[in-house]
Amino acid sequence: MLKPGEFYQRNRERHPPALTRDYKTSVSRSPQYSLISLQNSVSETTGPVFGHNDLDPMDRDLIYNYAQPGESAIGERIILHGRILDENARPIPNTLVEIWQANAGGRYRHKKDTYLAPIDPNFGGCGRTLTDENGYYYFRTVKPGAYPWRNWVNNWRPAHIHMSIFGTAFCQRLITQCYFEGDPLIPECPIVKTILDPGAIEQLIAKLDMNATIPLDTIAYKFDVILRGRRSTLFENRLEGN
């Protein structure tokens, strides 16, 4: 069996840099020194493994996972689904995907959120699932609302769902945000614009997916996530796997 090799270097020109002045909090929370580049060791090429005992099937259904019996969350009912792939377009099975979000009014169930839009008593706002053998995941939730935040006086976050993905190695660890196709707040947002590459921003926009929509029930958005790919090590004189 071929020993798996190292991960492709992260392209930090597509990721946001640490210091992005228009997102004000980054100014005092960004390192000034350069990162020290490491070639992978076992500390980076391994990562935590999760199983079905760690979570419940209901954890992926945000419309019901915090609702009282017989109740459900208020808002636009959506399916958020897609695949977790690596840069070689290979699916990443059995990996943990976690999401969190505001409710339909833009309010988070968090003691630090004081926005005047009300809490939905039947909506918690977090979910988690494992990808299947094809790297596929899905959640059912309500579409989150935009909300204001203290950056400039009149900044509003576009509707977004935060997503955390593990992959198979600690160096693949990623947290990102999923936006929704057609939202006019996307190009206004200083957090979105921490990303300088327009093509990279486009990669964070979930697309309306009519084919996955359940008629008369739930609309669907598709959001694929790409984690770092991995070379195969050279085996004798053959290049394999890529």
Added chain:
Amino acid sequence: MPQKLDYLAETPSQTAGPYVHIGLAPGAAGFDIYRQELGWDITGPHAKGERIRVEGIVMDGTGSPVKDVMLEVWQANADGHYAHPEGGGNVEDGFRGWGRVITDFETGEWGFDTVKPGPTVGRGASQQAPHLNLWIVARGINIGLNTRLYFEDEPEANAKDPVLNLIEWERRRATLLAKKTERDDKTVYRFDIKLQGEDETVFFDV
């Protein structure tokens, strides 16, 4: 004929934002939703080795504590094996090697209980000194910061560690050494992280 290189590009990172706790540590955010939260138990009940506590604070460039951090740890067991198919060997039943903590909303302090890891295999024929791999996310951090915690009471192993030795500026290496203290007969390692400014912690592009 042009040859297409059909690789995909990694999804760009975004900040975890101020409410990361509701997603990844909802109990700390003040509500109970899951049967069990993940990341509370790093070692399981059967782990060999020295039981230790690790704690600290994350400071911003003004020296103020950052009170909305989430920090994850990834470590080997006392034998230097990671709980992963490529982790170098077997681990004790229930040893996960991964943990997740958030800072106290009032004080900014974080901490977790674990076992001290053993040395792990490095690149080539090298051996890595015992260390914890840390990953830090928070509002204002656009892409998670990777660092390592080494133990100040492992001077010989640290002196030979291939990663510490990659840091050209010797004075900066000290930012990765946790300070050993004792409290209630328990070994506590203190590891304060400075995101920016004087004695800024070394962060890695892994």
